Amino acid sequence: MEKYSVIGKRLPRLDSVAKVTGDAKYAGDFFLPGMLHGKILRSTVPHAKILNIDTSRAEKLPGVRAVATGKDISDIPHGFIRAAPAPFFLRDKFSLAKEKVRFIGDEIAAVAAVDEDTAMEALDLIKVDYEELPAYFSPQESMALDAVRIHDHAESNVSVVISFHLGNIEQGFAESDFVFEDNYSTQYILASYIEPHAAVADFSQSGNVTLWLSTQTPFYDRTNIAETLGIPESKVRVIKPPVGGGFGAKTETHTLFTASAVLSRKAGRPVKIIYSREEEFTSTAHRHGVTVNHKIGVKKDGTIKAVDSKFFADGGAYNSHSAISMFIMGTLQNGPYNMGSFKYEGIRVYTNKPFAGGVRGHGAIQPRFVIETMMDSISEKLDIDPIEIRKMNAVKAGQTTISKFKIRSCGHTEALDKAVEEIGWKDKWRKLPDGKGVGLASMFFASGAAFSFFYDNPPSFSGVKINAETDGNFTLFTGTSDIGQGSETTLAQIAAEELGVGLNKISVIASDTATTPLDMGSYSSRVTVFGGGAAKIAAYNMKMKLFDIAADMLEANKDDLEAKNERIYVKGTPEKSVSIADTVIGYYNKMKEHLTSSGDYNPPADVGGEMRLDLGEVNISPTFSFGTHATEVDVDKETGEVKVQKIAAAHDCGFAINPMAVEGQIEGSIQMTFGQALLEDYRMEKGWSITNSFIDYKMATSEDMPYIKPIIVESIDSEGPFGAKEASEGTNVATIPSIANAIYDAVGIRMKDLPITPEKILRALEKKEGGK
């Protein structure tokens, strides 16, 4: 008999029928009676003091109902990190500018009018007087000693510095037989969800505001909106309807969320704001572009002894996740290999560009490109098989790393073996004709951040409540945010398995700050372990309450009961059973109260703790995923074009609650990293974005994508629900270096600057041929 009846199954998402029929209502699909349309006035200069904003002509335009500026919001800025001690408390963004603008696209004013055309016309009537300041478009310019400060609170244009030293690298390098040093760079890319940001705000006469937002973090938004409006949090209700993708950028409380509420309060009518695609490109959070200097010391047998890593990140105009981004770029280098000793300095610099925040694979993508490419160089130089060097240095289950990560389960070796087998490594590596090659790269990732970045005293990291209904159905309330990854279905599967009922017996009510328990949101690949963990506990607690009643009804011992097939049985005596529906009725009759349960997930005691991002010795997550991508490419030496034929992507997700969903995460996440490797590049000219649409910004289409073979590895984790770990961000971290390494196998050039364009390939080939 199969061990499980609901989990481990390829079940369709709960919301799939709504999504194939057009029934699913996203934030932009809400039309409320009397609703106005809001638009945002954005800066047309990259850096300036605002001398005056004259909104009088806009206010007089017929059809305009409200105009808002920085004067209409409180003096509390926002940013992703709210609960950290100094110097990591770095909130620096106002929804509407106060005194200064810092990039082209920075928000200055907002208008609500009876229709979009009128709102657009009103924007043209707002007159802003600027005193322009020198603007900086690269960290180098911005860090010049005589540079004007972009933010007054910072002593220079350095936004944040995170540095730590684990072990003793002086000794590590002294013990190394070889030291490899190299420089790398990566570009700004965009999250590029298909649904642009949308907000509908309805501020009532009683002083309450309800918002429907396309967000990953409704509870954070609630706080930011309350603080921006200067009203109690209890007056703000944020509802997250279906969201059309987020990929990290929707963890920001972007201006439309607060501005729609401010405008609705002023106008006394509901206000909708939807960002145009151009606004998405110019004014929402991007992935950090970085330049890197990296040094690795190794013994001649391949053992890594020391790593010295310096990251320079272009942060754009505001902090956003800043300290976390820079922390992760360092700390997530401590796996899947033991680094011996490790030193890191991450410097994030303000520039007059759209700000950088968290994007899928946050902080892991950039260092992984560097490390895995260097691992390839090292293995070649030392004449050690690239598979072997990745195995011999690997962390192991049960081990604690120098960064204090406790490795509870580790499918690194299995993922590596399966990925290379799938690509046919033995017959292909160094054996394919010139222009064809295979490459591999391994990775690991956190299953959720074990810090409360935002709240000082949250009730828990994730809470779930379950109501029992008399027809044997259950309603599960969760604050987690399904942004497309399918987490509502995952949580429902977990609860159904625990309760012994089918998936169709679970309804999910999610992400409504007024009705669902607090959850921190969808980021850091946290939902399966944290939200799923809470769902499992809540379902178990419900089951125990049912067992108390059923034990009486069946005249049995509670410990002898089991729940399956929608009934409660006495183990080993199948004829003694009672339906769950009848047990619920029995509960009501006996207890005279509603039957509810709750569950809260908090990381175990050996995880998290004080958020000292400067120490680097802290277990950031309950558990870690592992994986390897093996990739085959063709490189056209005439045109420089790289054609990726296949990516074998093995991912250790602990246990696949829904294998179809895990495959979907692997396949989909690679669309982004395949794009970052070869196609996607957010480009600017003097602070103006020149990639403002999907026509200029090249994202992979169905015709561009290589064949992806997802391979699920299950290491059955001791902490995650039913052994599950993350499968959403880690799934794409190895793609870029696996492509770069395959290019090296194909034509013998090391690509160290992203994206890898045909021009760069041809230049590198010329250099290589010229050197001969």
Place this chain on the structure above:
Amino acid sequence: MKQLVELKVNGESYETAIDPHRTLLEVLRENIGMTGSKEGCDLGACGACTVVIDGKAVLACLTLALEARGKEITTIEGLAKDGKLHPLQQNFVDHGAIQCGFCTPGVIMSAKALLDENPKPTQVEIKRGISGNLCRCTGYTKIVEAIEVTAK
């Protein structure tokens, strides 16, 4: 100056007064109340607004509502019949071809136009048929699979 326009959507007639510059997408969503067709870029670059007009996949954000007069417009809302999903819809559900779902209506409408014209497309033809529909969630793998299964 608003103009009265009659549109035939999913077999039913809708009469509404619109400014002549309104796109079919805007009129479907705002005047007729069918929000299944999505606006992802308003520039004809993402395909989320794809509908079928007289058998052809068309970008509703680049089509004036006035141009669609007298034509048969099919939107995602018109595919399921008598409470039964269209085979494409059912296969998208069963094969996990949906994640965030925002591109889904447009992809399904492109696939429908493709299959109506070419009931047995090759995988290459399927990929070409939906190449105007961007998806950031699925990598297109399960979408292509769902369309292939439908065509079998």
